[in-house]
Amino acid sequence: MNPASCGTPAANPWLAFPVQITGITDETPGVSTYELQLTDAEVARNYRFQPGQFNMLYLPGVGEAAISLSGQSESGDRLRHTVRLAGNVTHSLAGLGVGGRFGLRGPFGTPWPMEECRGRDVVAVAGGLGLAPLRPAIDAILNAPDEYGQLTILYGARTPEHLLFEQVYPDWRQNGAVVNVTVDRSLPGWQGHVGVVPLLVDRMQLPDPENTVFLICGPDVMMKYTVSSALNRGVPAERIWINMERNMNCAVGLCGHCQYGPEFICKDGPVLRYDRVQPMLRVEDL
Ligand SMILES: Cc1cc2nc3c(=O)[nH]c(=O)nc-3n(C[C@H](O)[C@H](O)[C@H](O)COP(=O)(O)OP(=O)(O)OC[C@H]3O[C@@H](n4cnc5c(N)ncnc54)[C@H](O)[C@@H]3O)c2cc1C
Numbered sequence: 001m002n003p004a005s006c007g008t009p010a011a012n013p014w015l016a017f018p019v020q021i022t023g024i025t026d027e028t029p030g031v032s033t034y035e036l037q038l039t040d041a042e043v044a045r046n047y048r049f050q051p052g053q054f055n056m057l058y059l060p061g062v063g064e065a066a067i068s069l070s071g072q073s074e075s076g077d078r079l080r081h082t083v084r085l086a087g088n089v090t091h092s093l094a095g096l097g098v099g100g101r102f103g104l105r106g107p108f109g110t111p112w113p114m115e116e117c118r119g120r121d122v123v124a125v126a127g128g129l130g131l132a133p134l135r136p137a138i139d140a141i142l143n144a145p146d147e148y149g150q151l152t153i154l155y156g157a158r159t160p161e162h163l164l165f166e167q168v169y170p171d172w173r174q175n176g177a178v179v180n181v182t183v184d185r186s187l188p189g190w191q192g193h194v195g196v197v198p199l200l201v202d203r204m205q206l207p208d209p210e211n212t213v214f215l216i217c218g219p220d221v222m223m224k225y226t227v228s229s230a231l232n233r234g235v236p237a238e239r240i241w242i243n244m245e246r247n248m249n250c251a252v253g254l255c256g257h258c259q260y261g262p263e264f265i266c267k268d269g270p271v272l273r274y275d276r277v278q279p280m281l282r283v284e285d286l
Contacts, residue, residue, distance in 0.1 A: 013105060013108075013252045014105065015105060016056075016058045016103030016104060016105045017038050017040060017043045017047075017103065017104050017105065018038070018039045018040060018101060018102075018103060019036040019037060019038055019039060019079075019101065019102060019103065019104045020036070020037050020039050020099065020100070020101050021034055021035070021036060021096060021097065021098050021099060021100045021101075022035045022036065022037045022078055022098065023035035023078075023098060024097070024098055027082060027164055027165070028157075028161060028162045028163065028164055029161060029162065030084055030085045031082060031083065031084045031085075031129065031164065032082070032083060032094065033070060033080055033081065033082045033083075034080070034081050034082075034083060034093065035073060035078045035079070035080055036078060036079045036080070036081065036104065037077065037078050038077075038079070038104070039101070044077055047079075047107075048107075049069050049072075049079075049106070049107040049136075050107070050111035050112075050114070050136075051069075051111055051112045051114060051133075051134075051136035051137035051139075051140055052068070052109065052110065052111040052112040052133055052134075052136070052137060052243065052270070052271045053068070053069055053106065053107040053108060053109045053110075053111055054066050054067060054068045054069065054106060054107065054108055054109050054133070054270065055067060055069065055079070055081065055104045055105065055106030055107055055108070056104070056105045056106055056108065057081065057083075057089060057093065057102065057103075057104055058102060058103035058104065058105060059088075059089050059092045059093060059102050059103075060102065060103065062088050062089055062092045063088055063089050064089060064249070065086075065089035065090060066108075066245075066266070067081045067082075067083055068081070068082075068132055068133035068270075069081065069107065069133075069136060070082040070132040070133065070135050070136065071135050071136055071139060072136075079104075081132075082129065082132035082135075082164070084129050108252070108266060108267070109266060109267070109269060109270050109271070110267075110268065110269055110270065110271045110272070111271060112134075112136075112137040112215050112241065112271050113213065113215075113241055113271070113273075114137065114140060116213055116239075117137075117141065117148055117213050117215075118147050118148060119147070119148070119149065120148070120149050120211050120212060120213050120239075121148075121149035121150045121151075121152070121207075121208060121211065121212040121213070122141060122148060122149065122150075122151050122152070122212070122213050122214075122215065123151075123152045123153075123154065123201070123204070123206075123212060123213070123214050123215070123230075124137060124138055124151065124152070124153045124154070124215045125153075125154045125155075125197060125200075125201065125214060125215070125216045125217075125218070125226050126153075126154070126155045126156075126197075126216075126217050126218055127155075127156050127157070127197055127217075127218025127219055127222035127223075128156075128157055128158070128162065128164075128218055128219065129164065130216075130217035130218035130219075130222075130243065131155055131164045131165060131217070132164065133217050133243055133270075134215060134217050134243075135165065137215060138151070138153060138172065138177070141177075142172065142175040142176070142177060145175070145176055149211075149212075150176075150178065151176065151177040151178070152177065152178040152179075152180070152204060152205075153172060153177050153178070153179045153180070154180050154182075154197055154200040154201060154204065155179070155180070155181050155182070155197070156181070156182045156183065156184070156196060156197035156200070156218075156222070157181075157183055157184075158183065158184050158185060159183050159184070159185050159186075159187055160183055160186070160187050160189075160190045160192075161187065162183075163181060163183070169181070178204075178205075180193070180200050180204065181193065182194065182195050182196070182197060182199070182200055184196070196222070196225065197218070197222055197225075197226055198222070198225040198226045198228070198229040199229075201226055201229035201230055201233065202229050202232075202233070206233050206234075206235075209233050209234035209235045209236075210234065210235070210236060210239075211239075212235055212239060213239050213240075213241070214226075214227075214230045214235055214239060214240045214241065215241050215243075216240065216241065216242045216243065217242070217243035223242050227240055227242065227274055237274050237275040237278065238273060238274075238275050240273070240274035240275075241271055241272065241273055241274065242271070242272060242274055242277070243269075243270045243271050243272075244260065244265050244269050244270050244272055244277065245265075245270055246260060246265040246269075246270075252266065252267060253266060253267040253268075260277070261277070261279075263276075263277065
């Protein structure tokens with residue numbers, strides 16, 4: 001079996017596949033989406049990922065960073081990663097430009113529970129860059145509308161300037177999704193909601209809470225209050241899934257950097273069912 005054939009890490013998970021940057025889209029201040037071509041034809045043919053998984057981007061001489069897959073090109077042969085400038089790896093990546101080459105290993109991690117979403121209403125809730133790991137799940141649902149119930153997307157960002165993927169919201173709405181957006185701080189011309197994301201959960205239509213799946217990704221505090229709002233609306237804890245991003249190094253459960261109670265976020269997560277991690281949610285990042 002080819003290492004990258006089924007959304008699981010390579011047989012040798014330390015092996016980085018060569019990639020070349022084929023496109024860069026500036027999204028919001030400090031955030032860009034990189035379109036990457038796997039340059040080995042066989043790896044490119046066989047590489048598969050599932051919504052919610054991530055790759056380790058390897059910049060030789062600099063280091064590695066875990067970055068979620070935010071999608072793929074229509075042709076399917078190019079991977080998208082949406083990256084915020086943080087430290088060494090992300091700044092070096094930004095310095096490469098179109099045509100730049102580096103390495104990628106993966107995919108790693110647990111995916112969003114697409115099987116459980118089938119036949120149910122789905123609420124995707126994101127804060128800031130958290131919309132990036134949710135985008136492949138949103139695309140999967142909108143590409144197979146008969147297989148899922150109503151999709152609602154609730155999204156919050158610091159200001160209107162920080163709204164990620166704003167150009168696709170009209171398409172999402174046209175394809176049947178309810179899209180509600182809020183900002184912490186308004187700017188001149190903004191007509192939408194102002195306030196935190198959990199308020200959108202408090203106010204949304206939720207006709208069948210017991211049969212609704214919540215997929216949540218964002219800062220810890222946002223996830224905590226969003227979960228609490230969902231529980232208050234009658235959504236069962238086992239229908240709530242959160243994406244826990246923690247500092248990690250190896251991505252294969254060996255180094256222990258991302259250990260979280262009995263779980264290793266890199267291999268048991270990053271997508272975890274809320275009731276499994278609820279007792280540990282007060283633990284700070286290492
Ligand atoms: C499963 C998973 C998925 C992820 N997905 C994404 C994603 O899709 N997109 C994304 O952008 N990130 C994502 N991250 C986060 C990303 O892995 C980290 O931000 C990573 O540390 C970036 O690597 P770096 O070498 O650029 O930064 P590092 O050098 O590792 O810096 C790490 C921290 O130090 C701070 N820091 C470093 N240098 C400076 C400096 N000079 N001044 C001030 N602060 C500094 C950064 O703010 C950051 O908080 C994900 C993480 C995980 C675990």
